[in-house]
Amino acid sequence: MKKRFHARGLILIAVAFLLILGACGQKEQPAEEVTYRLKWLYNISVVGDLWAEDHGNFARNGLKVAVKAGGPEKDAIKELEIGHAQFGVASADQVIRAVAKGSPIVVLAQLFQVNPLHWIYRPDRTPLRTPQDLRGKTIGITYGGNDETIMRALLAKYDIKEEEVKLFSVRYDYTPFYKGEVDLWPLYRNAQAPIIGDKLLKAGERFDLMSPERLGIKFVANSVVTTQKMLEERPETVKRFMKALLQAWREALNPENKDKAIATVLKYNQETPEEIVRKQLPATRVLMLPKPDSEFGKIDVAAWKQTEEIMLAQKLIDAPVHIEERLKPMVDR
Amino acid sequence: MLSRRIYQFFIIYFLGITVLFLIKYVLNLSDYVIPSPLEIWQTGRHVFIRYLVNVIDTLSIAVLGHLLSICLATIVGIVGRLTIWVGSFIRVAAYNIQAYPIVAVAPIIFILLGDGLSSRLLITAMICYFPLLLSFIGIFSEPVTEIEHFYEATMRMNWRLQVKIRAFENIGKITTVIVGSGTLAIVGTIVSEFIAANAGIGHSIRMALYQSDLAKILVALFLIGICTSLYLVCLERLGLVVQKRLQST
Numbered sequence: 001m002k003k004r005f006h007a008r009g010l011i012l013i014a015v016a017f018l019l020i021l022g023a024c025g026q027k028e029q030p031a032e033e034v035t036y037r038l039k040w041l042y043n044i045s046v047v048g049d050l051w052a053e054d055h056g057n058f059a060r061n062g063l064k065v066a067v068k069a070g071g072p073e074k075d076a077i078k079e080l081e082i083g084h085a086q087f088g089v090a091s092a093d094q095v096i097r098a099v100a101k102g103s104p105i106v107v108l109a110q111l112f113q114v115n116p117l118h119w120i121y122r123p124d125r126t127p128l129r130t131p132q133d134l135r136g137k138t139i140g141i142t143y144g145g146n147d148e149t150i151m152r153a154l155l156a157k158y159d160i161k162e163e164e165v166k167l168f169s170v171r172y173d174y175t176p177f178y179k180g181e182v183d184l185w186p187l188y189r190n191a192q193a194p195i196i197g198d199k200l201l202k203a204g205e206r207f208d209l210m211s212p213e214r215l216g217i218k219f220v221a222n223s224v225v226t227t228q229k230m231l232e233e234r235p236e237t238v239k240r241f242m243k244a245l246l247q248a249w250r251e252a253l254n255p256e257n258k259d260k261a262i263a264t265v266l267k268y269n270q271e272t273p274e275e276i277v278r279k280q281l282p283a284t285r286v287l288m289l290p291k292p293d294s295e296f297g298k299i300d301v302a303a304w305k306q307t308e309e310i311m312l313a314q315k316l317i318d319a320p321v322h323i324e325e326r327l328k329p330m331v332d333r
Numbered sequence: 334m335l336s337r338r339i340y341q342f343f344i345i346y347f348l349g350i351t352v353l354f355l356i357k358y359v360l361n362l363s364d365y366v367i368p369s370p371l372e373i374w375q376t377g378r379h380v381f382i383r384y385l386v387n388v389i390d391t392l393s394i395a396v397l398g399h400l401l402s403i404c405l406a407t408i409v410g411i412v413g414r415l416t417i418w419v420g421s422f423i424r425v426a427a428y429n430i431q432a433y434p435i436v437a438v439a440p441i442i443f444i445l446l447g448d449g450l451s452s453r454l455l456i457t458a459m460i461c462y463f464p465l466l467l468s469f470i471g472i473f474s475e476p477v478t479e480i481e482h483f484y485e486a487t488m489r490m491n492w493r494l495q496v497k498i499r500a501f502e503n504i505g506k507i508t509t510v511i512v513g514s515g516t517l518a519i520v521g522t523i524v525s526e527f528i529a530a531n532a533g534i535g536h537s538i539r540m541a542l543y544q545s546d547l548a549k550i551l552v553a554l555f556l557i558g559i560c561t562s563l564y565l566v567c568l569e570r571l572g573l574v575v576q577k578r579l580q581s582t
Contacts, residue, residue, distance in 0.1 A: 078366045081366050083360075098365040103363040144539065144543035169448070171443070173440065173443060173444050
């Protein structure tokens with residue numbers, strides 16, 4: 001009896017030893033390296049991307065991702081084609097322009113469900129009850145920018161002729177708006193409105209935001225893109241990247257992780273005060289998850305089609321590109 | 334002189350374009366990254382007149398800014414040649430201000446002066462002013478001993494005469510610096526328009542950049558190159574005329 005027990009023990013030890021040996025023999029797979037080019041500088045609009053890097057979402061999915069800041073002179077689509085990046089963030093108009101010129105890119109997820117571009121105005125001075133109230137107003141636009149396209153689409157939708165408004169060329173200096181020379185000024189609702197709104201409130205002035213989406217203009221903003229080649233040749237990498245990224249975004253936007261998300265932004269962007277980032281985070285959440293049942297990253301095909309139609313109507317592209325064929329959603333929970 | 338400048342520009346421009354096309358076709362890049370020759374041609378036909386007007390607008394500001402900076406540099410150079418503390422202060426101030434990149438100063442100028450003509454003019458002048466000033470201070474501070482000694486010995490020397498002697502003796506250098514700074518004047522104007530103005534070719538380039546339209550940018554660069562060459566040839570000719578007149582007198 002004792003001998004049998006002893007033999008069993010020996011077998012168990014031998015099995016355990018073999019298992020350990022087997023585990024040691026397996027080489028650990030090195031993390032796959034990819035580059036992810038953002039649309040803009042590190043700020044609240046990229047909180048999920050920063051979270052993925054900072055909280056190990058990419059690493060847990062076997063990826064080593066270089067998350068690179070964007071900027072006015074950076075174009076993720078061009079970098080994807082040249083091969084300097086494998087994933088990137090681009091606005092819908094960039095994507096549609098690129099597709100119109102034969103760029104082999106595909107859209108994997110739509111970050112903003114509501115375009116963050118809004119127009120700030122003072123309701124006391126510039127009451128806007130209906131879109132028709134835009135007549136006679138001085139409206140800020142960035143010539144050549146998204147806001148110009150959106151505003152022109154808005155004016156066309158409500159049959160307001162360009163001569164009936166005064167378009168004012170805007171840059172980074174808000175002085176003309178503060179001085180009241182311009183009635184409506186374009187800004188990003190999540191990133192800039194908390195800063196500008198705060199200044200107006202301190203000066204004792206009320207402000208409101210005009211949302212083009214509420215007035216029927218759906219113009220898609222930032223989306224995650226890659227190349228068709230990447231999707232065909234490295235589908236597993238794309239899948240793991242998207243899984244990590246979407247998971248990170250959901251975690252970063254979860255109200256329970258509010259403090260951690262703010263700390264992540266502040267770690268990468270020390271220029272913006274914490275109290276501002278605290279206001280920016282919920283504003284970002286509303287744009288990315290506008291309804292309680294909103295699914296993060298979902299591609300709004302109808303909005304993409306409308307974006308293409310707007311660009312076609314304004315002759316920003318020569319012919320239809322059938323953008324819906326380039327939408328390859330990689331959103332799964 | 335004119336044809337040499339122009340064909341030199343053509344060689345450089347078309348070499349650059351050829352390199353771009355080589356990259357495009359070797360790497361199989363789409364027209365979004367690098368436009369095709371046909372797209373550049375079509376874009377050129379479409380925007381040529383508008384861009385030409387913009388380049389002429391830019392050039393007019395550049396010429397004004399250049400003149401302004403020559404006047405400023407001459408005045409400050411004359412004062413800066415003095416060995417007393419005012420001259421020393423001006424020299425040190427000029428060197429220190431030169432250290433600030435214009436892109437950092439430009440937003441302040443635009444906030445204070447708005448994005449109209451005055452801002453563009455000032456930034457243009459600032460960009461081409463410093464190289465001029467440094468040369469002018471150097472030229473006006475360096476005595477021409479063999480000539481000045483005579484006037485000093487006969488007690489007939491005054492500051493006007495001193496400046497005239499030094500300018501006359503260094504007219505070749507002055508001409509070269511003025512011609513050289515002509516390019517900077519155009520660059521300065523384009524930079525100022527790119528940063529914040531609402532007119533000129535720099536503004537058009539910025540808009541094309543917003544739309545990732547490299548074809549428009551290449552057309553703009555072509556026109557800028559042609560106009561810059563023309564302006565520099567004019568300056569060189571003017572310099573030669575002035576030199577010849579001075580030598581004949």
